[in-house]
Amino acid sequence: MPNTSTRQKHGRRTRRRRRADPVRNELVSSSLESAQQCLLNQDYGTAFAHYLLVLNLAPVFKDFPRESFRFTLFKWAEELDSVGRIQDLFDCYEQALELFPSDEVILNSMGEHLFRMGFRDEAADHFHKALKLRSDYPEARENFYRVANWLVERWHFLMLNDHGRNQKYQQAIQKAVQKGCNTVLDIGTGTGILGMCAKKAGAAEVYACDLSKTMYELACEVVSANGMDGSIRILHMKSLEMEVPKDIPHRVSLVVTETVDAGLFGEGIIESLIHAWHHLLLPPKNEYGEQSATGRVIPAGATVFGMAVECAEIRRHHRLCVTEVGSLSMAAAGELHSLVSCSSEPDDSMEPYTTERLSRLPGGYKPLTEPFTALNIDFNNVQELEGLSSREVQEMRLPVTQQGELDALAVWFQLHLDEENSLSTGPQEDTCWEQAIYPFHSFVLKPQDELIVEVSCRDTYLRLCSVAVLRDGLKIHFDRHVDLQYPISNPNPEAELCSALALQTDQSRAKDFCMLECSEMALLNHHDYHQSFCTALAKLISQLKVKCQNQARGSAFQPDPAVSTRCRSPFYVLDVSEGFSLLSLIAASQGHVKAFSTVEKKKQQEVLKRLAHSNNISEQHLEFWFNSMEDEQGMLQRPSTEKLWSAIILDCVETCGLIRQKLMEKASLARSLLEEGGRIFPGKIVVYGMLVESETLLLESAVQGQEPTLGFNIAPFINQFTVPVHVFLDFSTLACRRLSESVELFVLDLMETNANYTNREVKVSCASGLLSDIPFWYHIYLDEEISVSTLSQTSHWKQAAVVLQQPLEVRAGDWVRLAVKLHKSTISILAHIESTPQQME
Template identity: 80%
Template sequence: MPNTSARPKHGRRPRRRRREDPARNELVSSSLESAQQCLLNQDYGTAFVHYLLVLNLAPAFKEFAKDSFRFTLFKWAEELDSVGRIQDLFDCYEQALELFPDDEVVLNSMGEHLFKMGFRDEAAGHFHKALKMRPDFPEARENFYRVANWLVERWHFLMLNDHGRNQKYQQAIQKAVQSGCNTVLDIGTGTGILGMCAKKAGAAEVYACELSKTMYELACEVLTANDMDGRIKILHMKSLDMEVPKDIPQRVSLVVTETVDAGLFGEGILESLIHAWHHLLLPPPGAQAQSGENELKEPSATGRVIPAGATVFGMAVECSEIRRHHRLCVSEVGGLSLAAAGELRSPVSCTSLPDDSMEPYTTERLSRLPGGYKSLTEPFTALNIDFNNVQELEGLTSRKVEQIRLLVTQEGKLDALAVWFQLHLDEESSLSTGPQEDTCWEQAIYPDHSIKGFVLKPGDELIVEVSCQDAFLRLCSVAVVRDGHEIRLDKRLDQQHSGNPISNPNPEAELCSALACLQTDQNQTKDFCVLESSEIALLNNHDYHQSFSSALAKLINQLKVACQNQEPGLGVESDLTGKPLFYVLDVSEGFSLLSIIAANQGHVKAYSSMEKNKQQEVLKKLARSCNIPEEHLEFWLNHMEDEHGMLQRPSREKLWSAIILDCVETCGLIRQKLMEKASLARCLLEEGGRIFPEKIVVHGMLVESDTLLLESAVQGQEPTLGFNIAPFINQFTVPVHVFLDFSTLECRRLSDSVELFVLDLMNANANYTDREIKVQATSAGRLTAIPFWYQIHLDQDISVSTLSQNSHWRQAAVVLQQPLEVRVGDWVRLTVKLHKSTISMTAHIEEVPGQME
């Protein structure tokens, strides 16, 4: 209650009114006028400077000038971006955010530039803040979803949902702490779960480090929610940069970590453990006498690591799905012979000489590969490693290359070596990442590039080399021994007669055939071009290229007929000059043969948007091999200073006969700004011209899939050992699951496939932004997701599906936040919306079925 006896205080004196400054007012007025004039003249840089001056001198103008200022900022940023003045671009955004710190549009736009430059953590922060300012801001929400896939990869959810894995780690940590490991460091803590296990087990001091800013901030939130924020010290840094006593007061007795990928060493566990043993961990048992460090207060204290070690296994496999993503399997596509293309390589290659541009392995879940796989050998032990032996860790990268001989047990093509490991947490407990295990890890795949179509036979011996160069585990098939003869897989044909000669290849004609198809040693030739695995798969998609070839031929023939009808005396057949009559623009992302396929139709000048020099050289070689005149192929972006001008006319007097748009990302999403590009493309077509494709039909199906749930969000506290983690990691849940292979997805199909949405690229009037459809359940179950794919219509008669067996595309699925229980015969009402290029869906049970309008 107020103190009524207190003497009343004097009221504050009214502020003296600020005296008008005529000179200041004149400067503001003239600068505002100049800003507006510069804006009209499209002098965005000068306009931006004038607006900054006005808004700093006269904040009262902020609301009045906000829209014009935003527009000026964005246009000026585009110009700075186009000329590579990136620092200036970000300086402008910083200045803008000083004036408008809570402007969600500016925050979102800066986030887009940050993401484009590779600053994903910072971009996520801007998108997240924009959403806090305006939760219904669709652009910021879609951008946040995209960046969330980069920052918190989907395996985080699967790993945290793996109760068996979490429990085994908890038990190993508890045993170590109870046996005397009282101080603990969690390296690469992620959400902090292993550090919390150590603290719960009774460790006196627990430290954790995390390099990712996003994961560090998330871990801080998790620790606070579990009442451990003051009990676990978490550092935002690499363990390699940590020092005693600067970062932690003394060496610890236990390091826990799970910085292992499918290839075991790919996340840098070797380097971090070697550094830890030298700088952060107490010495192992028996090493105290050699250590004279003052910080060791207890002479009997020793250090250890969880996991204690690992055993790596492998086997040779035949797998058509791996083959088509890493090796060219066709000799021609779309009527083009690929003989002149030279060697085309996947970026995944385990050569004997490490190359920074190549990855030694990729990852796959073998149990989900379409078409399955065949084991050509029994599993073999490739490596044993003791993480508690620092000398062994240090000697691994210099260890002599080991050769292992594997007996071939089944006939098949040698496509890859598949690798997995058993992680030994301690002497009693282990985790396996094998292909038959229900685990959050995939397997490491080492594709074989050495021989095309070589068939291994039972009784052959496959010689595999195992090494650990540049801290990556490397496995490479180098030779096959058959009937006492050694066929080198890593040498050229003319080198086969050195070493073990093949005196009589006649016992098996296939041996001679194998020698004939040996490819050039990868280290002996420079005539090669590296393509992404998805681009190799696209080249192997014969139906895709044949469909485009047929559709382009139909269009060109129609245009030729129209040209002849307009000028009967000057028909195409009488045009002896070879001058192109038709212009085709291919704006496909990455490596594309469609421009060459178009130019091969005759009387066509094709423009390709390919940027990489090596890839351009491949197209030029193919064009020469098809006798396409050099001037009939042009690389459009070579002459463009501004990529935003990509969709323009080839010359003042000509319009495009066809524009080929790349509509679907490999991951299964519609490409960003597709409809905007289509709108622009329609304005640039000649009469009778066409956009390829002309229409995209989205198809989908109702399914029940626990797998998708587990990979999309942490399912409560039970799998995370009772720790409260789900609400924080699930902030990064995205509604659309990408890179899905529907043909091998573990799911129950609850309906037939239905048409969900149509995007008409040739007719803007036929498009809509949302649609409601009713789908009848054909099976009972929990509706958890709606997988979707596309039928891409090149014209009325020719189409390709992203669901086909040879597709280089994957599928996507909308995962529902709350599963729906459906019965046979129930009608489910789906609301499908398209915002820009993002498809979203919601589902509701329709109580009373109604007719569709």
């Protein structure tokens, strides 16, 4: 019988090569050719499908078309994104990562899409994977830093550095546990510190939850590192979704939480506590004290305070303060105000308040009333919590103590942890909390006036609204749709009062209103910015007109049809500013200009149209780019096949103080689309900086010191989310000691690509101190003579600062060498002390 075994008994047989499949090879070859042809024809979807087929059939070709495949994927993803096919977009990335699971570029790109869609945890995971594959990948590192600011907000560092706050919470928890609260739930655990305090105090069972995946994973690491992973159970979920016994075995006797924002209720503490009392907490002690086991909450309650203030900085971020912007009259704009409204009526399109640290506002603020108590709340009274939203609106009368312009109501609170321990978030306190700001559409108050304020919690947000003022026995009602702005120096108060009363019934003044971001309102109020653009655009158009006329005269004896056509045609200007911008309208006002605006929102387009009409700008001179584009991928293309742009306006600096991403790539594309003599605005950006010592920036950037926080090892874990650049900084009010003069750090030339460099070293002489930070800002040059500074106190921009991981001890006369590096649009700075001959000896 023949041997049927397939196992070879003697020797080693050479593996036979796989027989070539001519049909398969032909399919691979033709698909590869088709992919490349589709790529040339900009048919990215079909090209992507062909590449997938090739790479699945012939993995051996993976390295050959990788760059083309990436390019195709990214272009096809842009098209899918533009038409809202988000699921298809992510399906394409998943298919790409199946083929190239270790491709850091694809991982980073998918992370960028996830971040834009609001999936921050998932985005961070992709950026982190990309960095693990390539630690020096600058795009992934920059993206990880950006997403870190969202995932672990900077107040976490301040909170952990606030020793007084930490000790008070620890004392309150310890006292409650010692009184018998031995089962504890920490809602919104963050780093897990309050839950660990409970366990350290002797609690038998401790549970904790957090909705953020990042904070949940961080808390798990921290608890494990402190030897408590077996005794504290952490859940990745909202407390509102927790059930007994599904998620925790039984009701607990103590809930600890710090889910409060500057407005107290903005993080949902009311809803979470109502749910906890009904489903997770033991019932409170009844009036007869008969229950042996009762539940309680830390904090036990809060008192909310408020005060009316005058503040120019708040004013310019929430309402229009100028009558003219870049030579354009704003009379026809209608009412423009920020998305923040202190209306007593809930409106999903608006925020009830914003936040500011009053002690750091440029120009300061003036109290117009004494602080008043707006609300008291007992977190251990479930009936009171349930009745909060249905409470009757409370009307309060506040005597005005100083004359001034009512710009906002500022609000803070005192958090009562228990009978002995409390925390205040007041303007004079140095805490991790800011104050809640309820802006108002301005009215001049005078001593002896009484301001009438309504306080309500209709949708479990604390809402404060200034509704009227009592003056000389008459009640003047405010209306957000009426401009009640009067000069303080009005010599005739009776005339002012009559005018105010008349405005209440003047319905013709109630024009259409338009809501803008706070930064957009500040931009509208930035006079120097618009005036500089107006001057620079007028100068450019004048130069181009003269050039055209000279060319026409030069060809008088031999007429050139192209020159003749050019002189008759308008100059084309494209404004690609982010958000609401008047620069296109300012360009159109120069005459013989057709301006294109990239403003997308219909309400904002209507404002521009009204302003164009009222400023005698023809409709033919202003066009909305996205309205006229058939292909949304045509951004920065020519207005028509035979024309080039005379000017392209780029938005170069983010409000937070950073250079916009991919700025240099946009500038490179824009240069190729300019007519001869045309310009990019701005043409150049000069970066300036200064050496400073600032404990404030250090405390806001990382957990400081070698000592564990309340005895717990937390710093190494949360400090993983430390970012090297602090944004939204106001240098004019920053608590710091300046160790040097300002110095030029870098130049970005948007008009001359060959003038740019990627690295620069700068030597700076400094005073003695601890060099911890390098704040930086920009001088933005529209041309060689006209510039605006982001350091100006009237600027809509904030500043940023590089925070050194290891602060440097410097002595007077030391030289610090700064290594400044530009990668794409990201600036990084390293500092070291340069040794002098005396030091070397």
